[in-house]
Amino acid sequence: GSETGTAQGMAEYIARECTYRDVQSNIQPLNNVSVADLQVAGVAVFVCSTTGDGEEPKNMKTFWTGLLNRSMDRNTISGLSVGVLGLGDSSYYKFNYVAKRLYRRLIGLGASSLLDLGLSDEQHPEGSEYQSYHWMEKFFEKLSDHLARPLVRTYRLLPPSVQFSIYPCSGTASGVPVQATEVYSKEEPFPASLVTNTRLTGVQHFQDVRLIELDITGSGWIYNPGDVLWVYPKNAPENVELAAKLLNLNLADMVKVTAPQKLTTTVRELLTSHLDIMAVPERNFFELCSNFPTDPQEREKFEEFTDMKGAEELYSYVSRPKRNILEVLSDFHSVRENFDLRYLFDAIGPIKARGFSVASAQNAFPTTVQLCVGVVRYHTNLKKERVGLCSTWLSTLQLGSPVRVYLEPGSFTFPTDRPIIMVGPGTGCAPFRSLIQSRAGTAQQLVLFFGCRHENQDFLFMREWQEIPNLTLFTAFSRDQKDKVYVQDRIREQGVLVWRLVSEGAVFCVAGNSKNMPFQVKDALMAVVQKHGNLSPETSSNFIDKLIKAKLYQNETW
Numbered sequence: 298g299s300e301t302g303t304a305q306g307m308a309e310y311i312a313r314e315c316t317y318r319d320v321q322s323n324i325q326p327l328n329n330v331s332v333a334d335l336q337v338a339g340v341a342v343f344v345c346s347t348t349g350d351g352e353e354p355k356n357m358k359t360f361w362t363g364l365l366n367r368s369m370d371r372n373t374i375s376g377l378s379v380g381v382l383g384l385g386d387s388s389y390y391k392f393n394y395v396a397k398r399l400y401r402r403l404i405g406l407g408a409s410s411l412l413d414l415g416l417s418d419e420q421h422p423e424g425s426e427y428q429s430y431h432w433m434e435k436f437f438e439k440l441s442d443h444l445a446r447p448l449v450r451t452y453r454l455l456p457p458s459v460q461f462s463i464y465p466c467s468g469t470a471s472g473v474p475v476q477a478t479e480v481y482s483k484e485e486p487f488p489a490s491l492v493t494n495t496r497l498t499g500v501q502h503f504q505d506v507r508l509i510e511l512d513i514t515g516s517g518w519i520y521n522p523g524d525v526l527w528v529y530p531k532n533a534p535e536n537v538e539l540a541a542k543l544l545n546l547n548l549a550d551m552v553k554v555t556a557p558q559k560l561t562t563t564v565r566e567l568l569t570s571h572l573d574i575m576a577v578p579e580r581n582f583f584e585l586c587s588n589f590p591t592d593p594q595e596r597e598k599f600e601e602f603t604d605m606k607g608a609e610e611l612y613s614y615v616s617r618p619k620r621n622i623l624e625v626l627s628d629f630h631s632v633r634e635n636f637d638l639r640y641l642f643d644a645i646g647p648i649k650a651r652g653f654s655v656a657s658a659q660n661a662f663p664t665t666v667q668l669c670v671g672v673v674r675y676h677t678n679l680k681k682e683r684v685g686l687c688s689t690w691l692s693t694l695q696l697g698s699p700v701r702v703y704l705e706p707g708s709f710t711f712p713t714d715r716p717i718i719m720v721g722p723g724t725g726c727a728p729f730r731s732l733i734q735s736r737a738g739t740a741q742q743l744v745l746f747f748g749c750r751h752e753n754q755d756f757l758f759m760r761e762w763q764e765i766p767n768l769t770l771f772t773a774f775s776r777d778q779k780d781k782v783y784v785q786d787r788i789r790e791q792g793v794l795v796w797r798l799v800s801e802g803a804v805f806c807v808a809g810n811s812k813n814m815p816f817q818v819k820d821a822l823m824a825v826v827q828k829h830g831n832l833s834p835e836t837s838s839n840f841i842d843k844l845i846k847a848k849l850y851q852n853e854t855w
Contacts, residue, residue, distance in 0.1 A: 298326075298327045298343070298344075298345035298346060298353055298354040298356060298360075298361075298395065298399075299326070299346060300346055300348045300354040300355065300356075301346075301649055301650075302646075302647075302649055303346060303384055304344045304345055304346045304354070304384050305326075305344075306579070306581075306646070307344050307382070307384060307429055308324050308342070308344040310433075310580075310581055311342060311344065311433055311436075312324045313455065313581075314433065314437065317450045317451055318437065318448040318449065318450050319448075319451075320440070320448065326356040327345070327356060327357040327360035327361075328356050328358065328359040328360050330360055331360075331363065332364065332366075332373065332374065335377050335408075336373070336374055336377070339376070339377070340377070340378045340379070340380075340411070340440065340443065341377060341380075342380045342381075342436065343379065343380070343381045343382070343396075343399060343403075344382045345357060345381075345383060345384070345395050345396050345399060346383070346384045346385065347383070347385050347389070347391060347392075347393055347395040347396070348395075349707065349708025349853060350390075350391065350708040350851055350852050350853060351390070351394040351395070352395070352708060353395045354395075357395070364399075364403075364406070365402070371405065371406065371407050373406045373407055374406045374407050374408045375407035375408070375409075377403075377407075377408040377409070378408065378409050378443055379400075379403050379404075379408045379409070379411060380410070380412055380415070380439075381396055381399055381400040381403065381414050381415065382396070382415035382417065382429060382432055382433075383395065383396025383397065383414070383415060383417065384417045384425060384429070385416065385417065385418060385419070386419040386420060387418045387419075387420045388419075388420055388812055388813075388815075388816075388854075389811055389852075389854065390815065390816075390819070390845075390852055392416070392418070393416045393417075393418075396414065396415075396416065397414065397416075400414045411436065411439040411440060412432075412439045415428070415429070415432035416428075417429045417432070423608060423609065423616075426579060427608050427612065430580065430605060430608070431605070434605065437450075452584075454585075454588050457639045457640050457642070457643055458642065458643055459554060459556070459557065459641075459642035459643070460554070460555045460556040461552055461553060461554040461555065461641075461642070462552070462553050462555075463550050463551070463552050463553075463564065463638070464550060464551055464553070465547075465550055465551070466549050466550060466551045466563065480517075481516055481517075481518075481704075483527065483650065483703050483705075485703075486529055486650075486701035486702055486703045487513065487515075487516045487518075487701070487703060487704075488699050488700075488701060489511040489512060489513050489516070489666075489699070489700045489701075489702050490697060490698070490699060490700070491509070491511060491512075491695070491697060491698045491699075492510045492511065492512050492665060493508060493509065493510030493665075493667070493696075494507060494509055494510075494691070494692070494694055494695075494696065495507065495508045497755075497757050497758075498754060498755045499753065499754040499755070501754060502750070502751070502754040502755050504671055504672065504674075505671075505672040505692060506669065506670065506671050506723075506724060506755065507670045507671075507672060507688075507691065507692050508656075508668075508669060509667065509669075509670050509691050510657075510662075510665050510666070510668075511526075511666055511667075511668075511700055511702065513664065513665060513666055513702075514664045516704075518666075518704050519659065520655055520666060521659075521706075521735075522658065522711050522728060522731040522732035522735050523654070523655075523706070523707040523708070523709030523710065523711060523728050523731070523732070524654075524655045524704060524707055525653065525655065525704070525705050526652070526653050526666055526668060526702050526703075526704055527650035527653075527702060527703050527704070527705065528651050528652075528653060528691070529570070529648060529700075529701040529702070530648060530651060530686050530687035530690040530691070531569050531570050531648075532568060532569050532570075532574055532575060532686070533689075533690070533693075534569075536574060536575060536623060537565060537568045537569050537574070539623055540568050540572075540623055541564065541568060543623060543626045543627065543633045544633065544636060544638070544641070545634075545636075546568075546638075547564060548563070548564050548565040548568070549565070550563065551563055551564070552564055552567050554642075570648065570701075571647060571648060572641070572642075572645045572646070572647065572648065573622075573645060573647060574621075574622055574623055574645055575621045575622070575623065575686055576621060576622055576645070576646060577615060577616065577619050577620065577622075578615060578620075578621075578622050580603055580611065582622070582644055583599045583603050583611070584599075584603040585640060585643055585644055586599055586632050586636070586644060587599035587600050587602075587603060588637070589631075589632055589635045589636050589637055590629065590631035590632045591631055591635055595629045595631040596631075598629075599629075599632070602615075617677065617678070618677040618678050618679045619677050619679075619683050620679065622644075622645060648686075650703070651686075651688075652705075653668040653670060653727070654668075654669075654707060654731070654808065654853070655667070655668070655704075655707075655727070655728065655731050656668055656669040656727035656728070656730045657730070657731055657734060658731050658732075658733075658734035659735075660734070661734045661735075666704075668691075668727070669724045669726070669730070670688050670724070671688060671723065671724045672684075672685065672688045672689055672691075672692045673685025673689065674689070707728065707853060709728055709806060709808075709851055709853055710848060710851070711732050711804070711806075712804060713736070713739075713741060715801075715802050715804060716741065716743070716744065716798045716801070716803040716804070717732070717741070717742075717743055717744070717803060717806065718744045718746075718795065718799070718803055718804065718805045719732070719733075719743070719744065719808075720745075720746045720784050720788070720805075720806065720808070720809075720818050721745065721747060721807075721808045721809055722746075722747060722748035722749065722773070722784050722809045722810070722814060723748070723749055723755070723757070723809055724809070725807075725808040725809020725814075725854075726745070726747055726757055726758065726808070727808070728806075728808055728853065729806070730758055730761070733745070733761075733762075733765055733768055736767070737765045737766075737767070737768075738765075738766060739767060741767060742767060742798070742803075743765070743767055743769070744768075744769045744770075744771070744794070744795075744798065745762065745768060745770050745771070746771045746773070746784045746787050746788060747762070747771070747772050747773070747784070748772065748773035748774070748783055748784040749772075749774060749775070750774065750775050750776040750777075751774055751777055752772070752774045752777055756772070756774070769794075771787045771790075771791060772787070773786060783817070784814070784818065785814075785817040785818050785820070785821035786821075788818065788821040788822060788825060789821050789824055789825060792824075792825040792828060792829045795822070795825050795829075796825050796826065796828075796830055799822075799825075799826070799849075800830065802849070803849070804848075804850075804851065805844065805850045805851070806850075806851045806852075806853075807819075807850075807851070807852045807853070807854065808852075808854065809854055810854065810855070811854035811855055814854070815852055815854050819841070822841065822850075823837050823838065826840050826841065
C-alpha cells in the first residue's frame with residue numbers, strides 16, 4: 298500500500314532480494330490482491346504507509362474494505378504466513394496506524410506471523426531505511442526456517458527494468474506535445490498556468506512564503522476545502538546541465554521509452570521533468586552503481602555502503618547531510634565515467650509530485666486555485682545550501698509558466714452544521730483559509746488559532762481574517778515579546794470557549810508542521826478538557842479518543 302511511492306520502492310527492493318536468494322515473488326499493489334489470492338499464496342509480505350489522518354493509501358482501500366468483510370472467520374487465511382512492514386513517522390499521532398491495523402486483522406483471520414510487525418520510523422537517528430533493512434534481514438532468516446532450506450544471497454546485476462533508446466534529434470523539437478485528456482489524474486496531470494506568485498512574508502523574514510495561484514480553466518475540477526493539489530516540479534536548468542555532463546548525455550538527443558510505459562521526449566526534458574536527479578540516493582542506488590567503477594577503491598566503498606555493517610557510514614555520507622545524486626556522482630569519478638546508461642531509470646527514480654492543501658475557495662476563485670507555499674531552504678554540514686525541489690521551483694516561476702498538477706481529496710472533512718475550531722500556525726492555515734472563504738458570512742461559527750513569529754513579518758492573510766464576520770481569531774506571535782507564545786498557549790487561555798464548543802460537538806482541526814506542534818496542541822486541549830470539564834486525566838484522555846474516532850478531532854500535518 299503506497300501513496301507517494303516510498304512503500305512501493307521498499308517492496309520492489311524486497312522483491313529483488315528474493316531474486317538474489319532464488320525465491321520467486323510477485324509484487325502487486327494491494328488493490329490487485331483478493332482474499333482468495335491470500336488463501337493460496339503461502340507467504341505474503343505487506344509493505345504499507347499511512348496517509349492523512351491514519352488512513353490507508355488509495356491503492357490499498359479496496360483490499361482493506363474486502364479484508365473487513367464480517368462473513369470471514371478466524372480460519373479464512375489460516376494457511377498464510379505473513380510479514381508486515383510499516384513505513385511511518387513517529388511525529389504523527391497515528392504512527393504506522395495502517396500497518397498496525399493490517400497486522401491485527403491478518404492475524405485475526407488466521408494468518409501466522411513469520412516475525413514481529415516492522416515499524417520503520419522517519420525520526421530514527423539513522424533514518425527509516427536502517428530499520429527497514431534490519432527487518433528485511435530478519436524476514437529472510439525466518440523465511441529460511443519456514444521453507445526449511447538455506448537462503449543464500451547471491452547478488453547479480455539484474456536486467457534493466459525500463460527499456461529505452463537514445464538517438465540524435467533530427468529536428469528542432471524540444472519535446473513531444475502532451476495530448477489533451479478529458480479526465481486529469483496522477484497519471485495524466487492537468488497543465489495549469491501560473492497567474493500569481495507573490496511573497497507573503499516580509500523581506501526581512503527568514504522564510505519566503507509564497508501565494509501561488511494557478512489557472513485551472515478547462516480541468517473540469519470542482520474543489521472543496523480540505524482538498525490537496527499535487528504539483529510535479531522541475532529540476533533547475535543548471536542541475537540539468539550538470540547531470541548531462543556527469544552522465545555524458547547530449548541534451549538535444551531524443552529518448553524513446555518502450556516498456557513498461559511509453560514516452561518520447563528529449564534528454565533535456567527527461568532530466569528536467571521526469572528523473573529526480575536531486576534526490577538523496579538510497580541503498581539500492583549504491584548497490585546498482587557498485588557494478589560500474591573500474592577503480593577498486595570506489596567499488597569497495599560502494600559495496601561497503603550496501604552492507605548493513607556500513608549503515609552508519611552510509612547515513613553519515615548521504616542521509617544526514619542530504620547529499621544528492623549529482624553530488625555523489627561528482628565525488629566518484631570512476632562510477633560516473635563507467636556508468637551504464639541502460640540502468641539510468643533504475644539508478645534515478647521519477648520525480649514525485651508534492652502535495653499542497655488548497656488555500657482558496659472555489660466560490661471566491663472559480664477558475665483558479667491558490668496555494669500557500671513555504672520555500673524550503675536549510676543548511677547541513679555541506680557547504681552548499683539545501684533547498685526543497687518543488688517549493689524553490691515554484692518560487693522562481695514567471696507568470697504564464699505551465700505547472701503540471703492533479704487534485705485529490707485531503708483527510709479533512711468540514712461539516713456545515715456545527716462550529717469548527719481551527720489550529721493552523723504558519724502555512725498550516727492554508728486549508729482553513731479555503732474553509733473560511735467558503736463559509737464566510739454564514740451562520741456557522743468559525744474559530745481560528747493562528748501563530749507565527751512576528752506580527753509585522755509573517756502574519757499571513759492578516760487583513761482577510763479581520764474582515765470575516767463569523768470568524769473569531771486568536772493569534773500567537775512567538776517572538777514579539779520576551780516570553781515565547783504559541784498557539785497551544787492561546788488554546789489554554791481560551792479554555793472556557795474551547796471547552797464549551799468542543800463539549801457541544803464542535804470539530805477541532807489541526808494543520809501545520811508535524812514535529813512538535815500537534816502533540817503540544819493535543820496536550821493543551823487535554824488540559825482544557827480536564828480543567829473546564831472537571832474531568833480526571835484518564836477521563837479526559839478517553840474524551841479526546843472519542844473525539845478522534847468520531848472525526849471531531851482531525852489532524853493533517855507535514
